[in-house]
Amino acid sequence: MSSPPGTTSTTTLSEAASxxxxxxxxxxxxxxRVVADAAAAGAAATQIGFPVVAKLCGDRIAHKTERxxxxxxxxxxxxxxxxxxxxxxxxxxxxxxxxxLVAPMVTGxxxxxxxxxxxxxxxxxxxxxxxGILAEAVADVAIALVPVSPxxxxxxxxxxxxxxxxxxxxxxPAVDRAAIVEVVTALSRLATEHDEVxxxxxxxxxxxxxxxxxxxALVEVSA
Amino acid sequence: MTTHxxxxxxxxxxxxxxxxxxxxxxKFGFVSLHNIRAAGYEGALYATNRQGSEVLGEATLTDIAxxxxxxxxxxxxxxxxxxxxxxxxxxxAKGVRAAFVTSAGYGEAGEEGxxxxxxxxxxxxxxxxxIAGPNGQGVVSTPVKLCAQIVxxxxxxxxxxxASQSGNLVSSFMNYxxxxxxxxxxxxxxxxxxxxxxxxxxxYFAEDPETAVSLVYVEGVPDGRRxxxxxxxxxxxxxxxxxxxxATAGGQRAAASHTGSLxxxxxxxxxxxxxxxxxxxxxxxxxxxxxxxxxxxxxxRGPRTVVVTTAGGWGVLGADAITRGGxxxxxxxxxxxxxxxxxxxxxxxxxxxxxxxxxxETRDTIPEVLELIAGHPGVDAVIYLGLGIQSNQxxxxxxxxxxxxxxxxxIVDFHERQxxxxxxxxxxxxxxxxxxxxxxxxxxxxxPDNPGVATLxxxxxxxxxxxxxxxxxxxxxxxxxxxRRRRS
Numbered sequence: 001m002s003s004p005p006g007t008t009s010t011t012t013l014s015e016a017a018s019x020x021x022x023x024x025x026x027x028x029x030x031x032x033r034v035v036a037d038a039a040a041a042g043a044a045a046t047q048i049g050f051p052v053v054a055k056l057c058g059d060r061i062a063h064k065t066e067r068x069x070x071x072x073x074x075x076x077x078x079x080x081x082x083x084x085x086x087x088x089x090x091x092x093x094x095x096x097x098x099x100x101l102v103a104p105m106v107t108g109x110x111x112x113x114x115x116x117x118x119x120x121x122x123x124x125x126x127x128x129x130x131x132g133i134l135a136e137a138v139a140d141v142a143i144a145l146v147p148v149s150p151x152x153x154x155x156x157x158x159x160x161x162x163x164x165x166x167x168x169x170x171x172x173p174a175v176d177r178a179a180i181v182e183v184v185t186a187l188s189r190l191a192t193e194h195d196e197v198x199x200x201x202x203x204x205x206x207x208x209x210x211x212x213x214x215x216x217a218l219v220e221v222s223a
Numbered sequence: 224m225t226t227h228x229x230x231x232x233x234x235x236x237x238x239x240x241x242x243x244x245x246x247x248x249x250k251f252g253f254v255s256l257h258n259i260r261a262a263g264y265e266g267a268l269y270a271t272n273r274q275g276s277e278v279l280g281e282a283t284l285t286d287i288a289x290x291x292x293x294x295x296x297x298x299x300x301x302x303x304x305x306x307x308x309x310x311x312x313x314x315x316a317k318g319v320r321a322a323f324v325t326s327a328g329y330g331e332a333g334e335e336g337x338x339x340x341x342x343x344x345x346x347x348x349x350x351x352x353x354i355a356g357p358n359g360q361g362v363v364s365t366p367v368k369l370c371a372q373i374v375x376x377x378x379x380x381x382x383x384x385x386a387s388q389s390g391n392l393v394s395s396f397m398n399y400x401x402x403x404x405x406x407x408x409x410x411x412x413x414x415x416x417x418x419x420x421x422x423x424x425x426x427y428f429a430e431d432p433e434t435a436v437s438l439v440y441v442e443g444v445p446d447g448r449r450x451x452x453x454x455x456x457x458x459x460x461x462x463x464x465x466x467x468x469x470a471t472a473g474g475q476r477a478a479a480s481h482t483g484s485l486x487x488x489x490x491x492x493x494x495x496x497x498x499x500x501x502x503x504x505x506x507x508x509x510x511x512x513x514x515x516x517x518x519x520x521x522x523x524r525g526p527r528t529v530v531v532t533t534a535g536g537w538g539v540l541g542a543d544a545i546t547r548g549g550x551x552x553x554x555x556x557x558x559x560x561x562x563x564x565x566x567x568x569x570x571x572x573x574x575x576x577x578x579x580x581x582x583x584e585t586r587d588t589i590p591e592v593l594e595l596i597a598g599h600p601g602v603d604a605v606i607y608l609g610l611g612i613q614s615n616q617x618x619x620x621x622x623x624x625x626x627x628x629x630x631x632x633x634i635v636d637f638h639e640r641q642x643x644x645x646x647x648x649x650x651x652x653x654x655x656x657x658x659x660x661x662x663x664x665x666x667x668x669x670x671p672d673n674p675g676v677a678t679l680x681x682x683x684x685x686x687x688x689x690x691x692x693x694x695x696x697x698x699x700x701x702x703x704x705x706x707r708r709r710r711s
């Protein structure tokens with residue numbers, strides 16, 4: 001990844017490495033595996049339980065969806081193996097070392113986004129917003145400065161315009177606010193303890209039974 | 224030295240000298256001296272003029288060297304930039320500890336001006352002086368009757384303190400202070416903010432016993448963390464209202480040419496304000512309304528709001544404003560309150576919130592209703608709509624060609640007395656219960672001398688021009704109170 005002149009040059013971590021960094025801070029991630037070949041992908045999926053998703057995973061792969069490197073709703077081992085073979089074949093030399101990330105298919109009606117970035121004037125910040133395919137158009141996000149206390153995180157949730165989304169929704173329970181506070185304060189702690197982390201993007205945070213799960217994660221670090 | 228100690232010579236000078244006083248009424252050196260004298264500044268006052276000409280009928284000094292020692296704390300600088308280094312030295316030698324520099328030709332004037340500004344600051348630091356400005360419009364401090372500025376107005380005394388990156392916004396807020404009677408404690412235009420920025424003034428306001436609420440206008444916050452920390456330090460003690468210019472791409476382009484400000488990500492700025500407990504207003508009116516409300520009303524202990532109205536439509540719109548905002552609660556009337564109100568009101572009253580009196584009020588109804596509602600433990604705040612309508616009719620009767628005959632004198636007098644009473648009751652009940660009671664009517668602007676409106680002004684309380692504006696201000700009060708409570 002290249003950066004504009006005058007700013008720190010950065011590089012991205014793979015999805016798996018990003019999640020490995022985030023999970024110990026308290027960011028909930030799915031039970032998932034990175035494997036090297038199609039047969040191992042099928043075996044991993046069998047362990048995890050169907051349906052699963054398979055994604056091509058590597059340090060230099062930041063825009064999986066745009067490149068068609070995500071396969072959703074794979075219902076059996078054969079489907080997983082076929083998808084994994086295709087993904088590995090789609091890798092280009094520029095992608096560097098790659099693997100296949102196999103994860104449970106997480107579904108929910110609601111998606112949030114969360115992230116961390118470093119503002120040139122205000123320093124490290126944490127963001128919480130409404131996710132999903134209309135997220136950019138809706139632009140319902142709120143930002144707090146690091147360090148973010150649990151009370152600050154509560155205020156961040158209250159600051160979202162789309163409060164209806166956080167209550168009981170289409171047969172799903174209300175969003176567990178404490179779990180959202182966990183994610184937000186985890187990102188804040190990470191920003192404080194890891195100067196090299198320039199940004200974190202959790203998109204989406206799917207709400208499952210009221211609790212957020214970071215289905216995708218991208219961490220950007222100083223090169 | 225604390226910020227408060229550093230800035231005391233600026234805001235509470237024992238004496239002031241205007242350097243570069245002019246006999247020409249169009250010059251800053253004339254206007255500033257005029258404004259200081261007109262406001263009745265009570266400390267020692269001197270002026271210098273190169274020719275020693277009389278200005279406004281008083282003698283001037285030709286040289287700072289002629290100032291008595293240790294009598295003057297503040298120099299108001301109207302001399303050209305090139306003369307100011309020498310001026311600072313001469314002033315420091317006489318014990319002057321602060322300068323308000325209104326002279327232009329500094330940071331706003333290219334590289335040469337920027338060099339001059341750096342030199343000015345360096346010299347002031349060496350001399351142990353503080354400098355406000357340069358290129359600023361002045362400083363106002365009503366507790367010492369100081370109106371040292373090159374613009375109007377001289378605001379009435381009060382408890383709002385203003386710091387602004389734009390001098391004209393200081394004027395805007397003070398114009399509202401004049402119009403509403405909700406006054407100002409300190410006001411300062413930061414100018415180029417060479418040495419003192421809005422953050423420094425906030426540091427002073429936070430420790431200032433004369434200040435109940437700070438009100439700032441900013442366009443740029445180059446050091447966002449410093450602004451955030453300064454804001455947080457204030458809000459732990461008193462409310463802070465922030466109006467930010469350049470919140471949009473269009474405004475940021477304008478700010479870049481006005482104050483040379485770098486664009487700030489507005490979502491980050493907004494988050495910083497929320498987290499700091501600073502109240503962000505989006506317009507000049509909202510900023511002043513909110514600061515005036517903080518300065519004059521008790522903080523609500525909760526969101527439960529009752530609307531009292533003398534007529535239906537106003538109450539409906541007030542209910543809409545509360546509901547739309549989603550911050551206050553249009554509380555359902557508790558049963559005992561409902562029953563108590565029913566005893567005072569004719570059967571056709573609304574029996575709900577808004578409490579619509581439906582024209583059923585008699586002589587004492589409104590004060591009694593306000594007392595019952597604000598006195599109830601289930602109510603945190605009251606918005607009273609329809610103040611002044613009796614006097615509005617009285618006005619027509621006074622001017623209608625039949626006055627004072629046909630009994631008009633008596634009824635006009637009664638109506639006017641009643642509205643004054645209602646306004647006084649709103650103030651008294653608010654003070655007695657420690658709960659905010661906000662009165663809103665367009666008569667605040669359409670008929671400022673209406674006895675209801677005028678009585679609020681005489682009590683130094685704001686009369687809101689609409690229910691919407693009262694609701695917005697009350698929302699800000701509750702948001703701040705909640706912020707404090709969540710962190711206590």
